[in-house]
Amino acid sequence: MFGFNEEQIAWFGLTVGVGAFMLYMVFIVAQLAWESKAGKFGTFVIFLGLAFGMLGFVAKLILEWFMTR
Template identity: 85%
Template sequence: MFGFSEEQIAWFGLTFGVGAFMAYMLFIIGHLAWESKAGKFGTFVLFLALAFGMVGFVAKLIIEWVLEH
């Protein structure tokens, strides 16, 4: 498709597509904290609890980058 292989399209989607989705999720969590007037500690807890799963994905990207270089 458009001169790209399936592997290149999958890499782009997993890298930039999921990254953009994660940034959007952080925006949603921040908006949720703001709308609920959670305060500083409540906002911290919301980000810690709801965004903790993203740490694994970011760690995977960093580990892959380190092992390739």
């Protein structure tokens, strides 16, 4: 499709697509903290609880980058 093979499309979807989805999730968590008037500590707890899973995806990308160099 458009000169790309399956591996290139999968890489693009995984890195760019999931990365964009993660940024959207950060926006949703920030909106939740804003609407609930959580304060600074409450916002920290909300981000810690709801956005902590995204850290694993970022760590995976960093590890892949270091291992392929």
